[in-house]
Amino acid sequence: MTAPLLEVTGLRVAYGKIEAVKGIGFTVEEGRIVTLIGTNGAGKTTTLRTLSGLLAPRGGSIRFAGRPLAGVPAHDVVALGLAHSPEGRHVFPRLTIAENLQLGAFLRRDKDGIAQDIKHVYELFPILGERAGQAAGTLSGGEQQMLAMGRALMSRPRLLMLDEPSMGLSPIMMQKIMETIARLRDGGTTILLVEQNAQAALSLADHGHVMETGRIVLSGTGAELLHNEKVRKAYLGED
Amino acid sequence: MHELPQTLVNGLALGALYGLVAIGYTMVYGIVQLINFAHGEIVMTGAFGALTVHLWLPGLPLAAALPLMLIGGALVSVSVAVAAERFAYRPLRDAPRLAPLITAIGLSIALQQIVWAFYPNAKKPRPFPQFGDSFQLTGSLRIQRDDLFVLIAAPLCMLALGWFTARSRTGRAMQATAQDPGTARLMGIDTDRIIAVAFAIGGAFAGVAAVAQGLRTGTINFEMGFILGLKAFTAAVLGGIGNIYGAMLGGVVLGIAEAAAITYIQNIPGMSQLGGGGWKDVWAFVLLIVVLLVRPQGLLGERVADRA
Numbered sequence: 248m249t250a251p252l253l254e255v256t257g258l259r260v261a262y263g264k265i266e267a268v269k270g271i272g273f274t275v276e277e278g279r280i281v282t283l284i285g286t287n288g289a290g291k292t293t294t295l296r297t298l299s300g301l302l303a304p305r306g307g308s309i310r311f312a313g314r315p316l317a318g319v320p321a322h323d324v325v326a327l328g329l330a331h332s333p334e335g336r337h338v339f340p341r342l343t344i345a346e347n348l349q350l351g352a353f354l355r356r357d358k359d360g361i362a363q364d365i366k367h368v369y370e371l372f373p374i375l376g377e378r379a380g381q382a383a384g385t386l387s388g389g390e391q392q393m394l395a396m397g398r399a400l401m402s403r404p405r406l407l408m409l410d411e412p413s414m415g416l417s418p419i420m421m422q423k424i425m426e427t428i429a430r431l432r433d434g435g436t437t438i439l440l441v442e443q444n445a446q447a448a449l450s451l452a453d454h455g456h457v458m459e460t461g462r463i464v465l466s467g468t469g470a471e472l473l474h475n476e477k478v479r480k481a482y483l484g485e486d
Numbered sequence: 487m488h489e490l491p492q493t494l495v496n497g498l499a500l501g502a503l504y505g506l507v508a509i510g511y512t513m514v515y516g517i518v519q520l521i522n523f524a525h526g527e528i529v530m531t532g533a534f535g536a537l538t539v540h541l542w543l544p545g546l547p548l549a550a551a552l553p554l555m556l557i558g559g560a561l562v563s564v565s566v567a568v569a570a571e572r573f574a575y576r577p578l579r580d581a582p583r584l585a586p587l588i589t590a591i592g593l594s595i596a597l598q599q600i601v602w603a604f605y606p607n608a609k610k611p612r613p614f615p616q617f618g619d620s621f622q623l624t625g626s627l628r629i630q631r632d633d634l635f636v637l638i639a640a641p642l643c644m645l646a647l648g649w650f651t652a653r654s655r656t657g658r659a660m661q662a663t664a665q666d667p668g669t670a671r672l673m674g675i676d677t678d679r680i681i682a683v684a685f686a687i688g689g690a691f692a693g694v695a696a697v698a699q700g701l702r703t704g705t706i707n708f709e710m711g712f713i714l715g716l717k718a719f720t721a722a723v724l725g726g727i728g729n730i731y732g733a734m735l736g737g738v739v740l741g742i743a744e745a746a747a748i749t750y751i752q753n754i755p756g757m758s759q760l761g762g763g764g765w766k767d768v769w770a771f772v773l774l775i776v777v778l779l780v781r782p783q784g785l786l787g788e789r790v791a792d793r794a
């Protein structure tokens with residue numbers, strides 16, 4: 248077996264005295280979808296923000312593509328092949344869709360490749376192509392989510408981290424986003440997916456980890472977790 | 487009405503100068519939401535830098551020395567602005583808002599005192615070279631060559647800045663950083679570098695403004711940054727702080743309003759003692775208050791409704 252693309256061991260992250268992530272470990276193998284699920288405040292977003300360098304870990308190690316990631320500033324992490332589509336979408340509201348996508352490729356210098364990838368994003372999400380010149384702030388929530396995902400893809404990442412892509416979306420829009428994630432995986436992109444919508448995430452994922460107050464309390468394949476009684480009770484609203 | 491063209495030209499020159507300084511406030515505010523109250527002093531140090539270059543070149547005609555003075559003034563202003571960002575503001579990046587604000591005020595006083603104490607003979611105003619002549623444009627309309635400098639320099643600077651922010655890669659990164667710094671870093675943008683660039687651009691504009699102010703008034707002193715900075719800050723707010731075109735527009739509106747107040751208010755029956763140069767600052771701030779009552783976001787400002 249080859250080494251996993253991402254390997255997290257004993258990761259701890261704190262805001263001041265409050266420890267939000269209390270020593271977690273998991274791996275993401277190349278070509279897989281791995282999901283972290285759990286309620287608000289479980290530490291999922293904190294974990295992603297630490298992986299992408301926006302937060303500094305207090306302890307533990309992160310290895311990405313064979314090299315340690317701790318201490319690498321956020322603006323250098325993306326160059327290593329790790330892209331992060333943040334919670335709440337965070338598109339640049341006063342820039343156009345096309346400009347947002349260009350910024351996703353900020354570190355790339357291959358003009359032709361960038362143009363080609365923008366075309367690819369427009370194929371994935373035709374609505375973005377139709378509105379290429381429109382300010383991103385005028386888009387609906389679902390469209391902004393598409394843009395955030397497309398923008399993250401523009402760096403040609405080896406690992407795409409998606410933080411709550413289904414948040415605030417209509418069921419139809421959510422289904423569309425989930426289908427796209429599956430398509431991306433089939434196209435060879437490795438994905439680390441953070442979701443509160445456990446049903447959708449687990450149906451899609453090869454592996455899942457359930458987080459509670461900063462710890463991973465349960466791990467398994469997507470199917471296993473989907474049929475786990477505890478998960479069904481706590482996250483799928485069954486009693 | 488025969489004074490109108492002359493009043494407009496005078497106001498335009500004054501306003502272009504305010505606008506150049508206002509760019510420094512608006513660039514920095516737009517990107518780190520800091521009112522850099524030391525910016526007036528950054529202009530002042532640039533003026534002394536330009537004067538120093540002039541004193542190094544005795545006998546050289548002013549027209550020939552001017553480009554070198556501009557470079558000298560801009561170099562000093564940019565250096566002071568970038569050093570202020572690196573050593574005074576960056577360590578406070580995550581501190582509560584008031585900390586960098588008070589630091590800015592402290593820095594403003596410190597820069598004044600440093601020039602007062604260490605620049606030769608700066609305890610009194612120092613003469614600044616002037617052309618001193620003027621052109622007759624039409625009939626009664628005259629334009630000072632010292633005013634002509636800012637009337638040419640300001641539009642050129644604005645064109646360059648407009649191109650830079652809209653078209654260049656760094657300019658794009660600057661817009662992204664202004665709108666969402668955390669996400670900008672996720673794109674691979676080194677936001678610390680972008681912030682330093684914003685300070686540097688403000689410094690370069692300050693250097694040009696410093697030369698323009700020296701030419702117009704023929705004298706510079708260590709306190710000159712205070713009122714100039716205050717007026718330029720007013721112009722930036724008037725135009726909509728954070729917007730570069732707003733800063734220049736605010737400067738021009740303010741400059742023309744001041745020139746008009748000097749010329750016309752004394753002619754209004756019963757208000758003769760409220761006109762003339764002595765009251766121009768009062769009318770400038772009256773204008774600010776009126777504009778902010780009607781359009782709190784400034785002339786070109788956008789309503790702040792960020793983040794869902």
